[in-house]
Amino acid sequence: MSEKWQQLLSRLGEIHDLEGSCAVLGWDQQTYMPPGGNQVKASQLATLLKLAHNMFVSDEMGELLEDLEAEMKDMPYDSFEAGILRVTRRAYDQAKCLSEDLVTELAKARTLAFAAWAKAKQESDFSIFRPQLEHTLELKRQQAEALTYTDTPYDALLRLYEPDLNTAQVALLFTQLRERQVPLITAIAASGKKVDTSPIRQHFPDAGQWKLQLRLLELMGFNMEHGRLDRAEHPFTTSFGIQDVRLTTHLYPTDLCSGLFSTIHEAGHGLYEQGIDPKYERTPLANGATLSVHESQSRLWENLIGRSRLFWQHLMPILREIFPQQMAGVNIDRMYQAVNEVKPSFIRVDADEATYNLHIFIRFELEQDLITGKLAVADLPEAWNDKYESYLGIRPSNDAEGVLQDVHWSTGMFGYFPTYALGNILSVQIWDTMKQEPDISAALLKGDFKVVRYWLRKNIHAYGRMFTTQEIAQRVTGRPLTVGPYLDYIETKYKELYGL
């Protein structure tokens, strides 16, 4: 190991420590922080992020990178060294594009816009958020210009989350999805079939639900030596490091499934972070590859496993043990139908598997128009409601259940939403590939879901941030992101469920 290489790793390690510390602070903010602790937290986060940024964009870092890229140019693409250099170079070039002024302005706008959004949502009044959103958009346009792009400024923002995807590629995939997914939902609605959801809408006491969440984590093989589950208003997963991954969930007393699917979803993310090769710790490879790949993991567990008949067959005895009264007289058929009800709804995070992507199409279209200026912020609520009416046949009656529901835009995350739908697509590609292994299918039949974790770890998790979304799709499934498997899956599943 050259001395320069050691220097690079040491610098990257310290930056990683700062970022991991931010993860701890952010976790505390959403789990245990007292109401009045926000100002202290904001100040600490700002300082840690500033230090990390300054350490990263230093000239010494640039020189080290350049020298080492030359020195190690013959290292194999999937080697530790090449991976570190590639990921670091990408982030370095992006960070270097942004002036310290713009970074500071974006951070300030985030704090202000988030506060405005929270207030606006609470009062269901978009006008409170509007000036801040306009300012945020102006800064995001500046950021896109600074990052440079060929076709549309949205490309530059999308690239922050998906280094090897552009707007045109995503738009094409979404068009292909729409062509079959929209008619499917129309057919379901036309079927007139009503699903009985009463089995999952009983009173489920909190203590029992908590026990259930821990059993779910056990089933999935989430390692509680190196992680934990806590409660948060909006469930999320965060990694302090490969050896300390934190999940959160939110339980509702009269809804069995909201907490259950949140936990499974977050544990899907958590298994990814826990599964990264330990030798990547304290390097830029020590996180999931991209948002889409991350979402493919959470969605695979939540939908392909969590909403499958097989899974509920193995879950029923556990439910009967924890909730004997509530489960009396409820059989697997009723349960399977109840957890797979398709029903157009206003709130993305509560959407069922079949309609979920439609919520994403709406946001993807709107945020492109916002960034290019085609849509004025003042017209956004109306445009939002029109799209809901056109895609889902329902019209939000107020801003809280409409345009204000998601936090993303307030924190400047434009280009983030499409990764949710891309994750759905990829999850089925991966699932289909995995199921071709006879051992996996056999183990699943026996209720051994840990084989899934094992397979995902070996084929995806272990590599951390080594590869991009398309590289992972290609390496793992033999082809790039493709909508076919996903569409086949939902058509088969829901045609059977709705007798179409």
Place this chain on the structure above:
Amino acid sequence: MSEKWQQLLSRLGEIHDLEGSCAVLGWDQQTYMPPGGNQVKASQLATLLKLAHNMFVSDEMGELLEDLEAEMKDMPYDSFEAGILRVTRRAYDQAKCLSEDLVTELAKARTLAFAAWAKAKQESDFSIFRPQLEHTLELKRQQAEALTYTDTPYDALLRLYEPDLNTAQVALLFTQLRERQVPLITAIAASGKKVDTSPIRQHFPDAGQWKLQLRLLELMGFNMEHGRLDRAEHPFTTSFGIQDVRLTTHLYPTDLCSGLFSTIHEAGHGLYEQGIDPKYERTPLANGATLSVHESQSRLWENLIGRSRLFWQHLMPILREIFPQQMAGVNIDRMYQAVNEVKPSFIRVDADEATYNLHIFIRFELEQDLITGKLAVADLPEAWNDKYESYLGIRPSNDAEGVLQDVHWSTGMFGYFPTYALGNILSVQIWDTMKQEPDISAALLKGDFKVVRYWLRKNIHAYGRMFTTQEIAQRVTGRPLTVGPYLDYIETKYKELYGL
């Protein structure tokens, strides 16, 4: 405000943010961290501490300090500016004495010695800890030399915690304490009186105990908007910032008082941190003055209030409400006696009010001899046991209940123990002064304990780190640290309780 002053505040603010972030990490480590999260945590803490240290000892900081000291030399002693400069100068000169090598060595030794101590304690085998303690002592001697001293190296280490106290002064105070405290304990033992502790040694379910702790915090006026209570193996208090102060406690199912007094003690510390003038936030003044003053606050609440008859009179209705069965037939006299039982014991943290200081005398004497080399580490367990036999008339039967019980020495904290006894002394001086105000006594009789918080905030808390221990004793009580009030208090209280 001069530009240099703004620069100093900005630098100190960032260092304070780093230290506050360390507090968050440390809190998580002792409350919620999964067993396998230690390595991640250690690495993050090391990086944050290193960055804070380097930012602090920079030449720019030294120049700023020097220039501003000249510029502001006429500011009043108790002004914000003079306070900042004084406290910063003290810490800066101390930090500058230490080479980066020694700082790194001390940090490394701390990690290793702590691990060795934990293992040794678990196996009750001092020999596991011995080599690490020897190494730590060697480094502490080097640190003392680097910090410089006049009489004894112990002075240099004590000064890290108590800037205006030296070994001879502390030894004199302890001699004065011994002269009356040891005969008191001997007389209590000779009285042969047995206290009935059965009222506090029943089964007290956890949910009820938790409710009780929250009621205690309410009684004391601890602000839950800007703080919280969690559980930890060893209760502690930490401040993320003036607006976010975290308490911890530990509840035992068959012991009413262990958790109760832990909570009151920690809330005493917490009220101090919450009570600091908000304008000191993000400066070196935004913490309690010294360890002794901090302990005077926790001890005042724990002992002078928490173990008083008056307090229990007001607590009884709450206890009857939460634990009606357990409290049936228990009156205030039995309770008051039970919570004030005097009984020589091996473990410092479980010691009663009357014998507590004796545990400190033992440690103070031993750690001086260790630092000067008069006592070899190999002979420490024997010396420890001899002192317990001589001071308390009992001899530990193993290392775990003897020399290995406390964590302090493993983390290099020599000179820390005496501050516990100094806090006891100061607590009564403050208490006597406060009680001279007629309003306070009247409010206390009515069970309004928040007046105590109000008085302490106004006279002590608000000033944060502005003054030293002796300065606070002098300003608040009109004289320096003095053992008289403390000895009068315990003699009066325990002679009455034991009919002497």
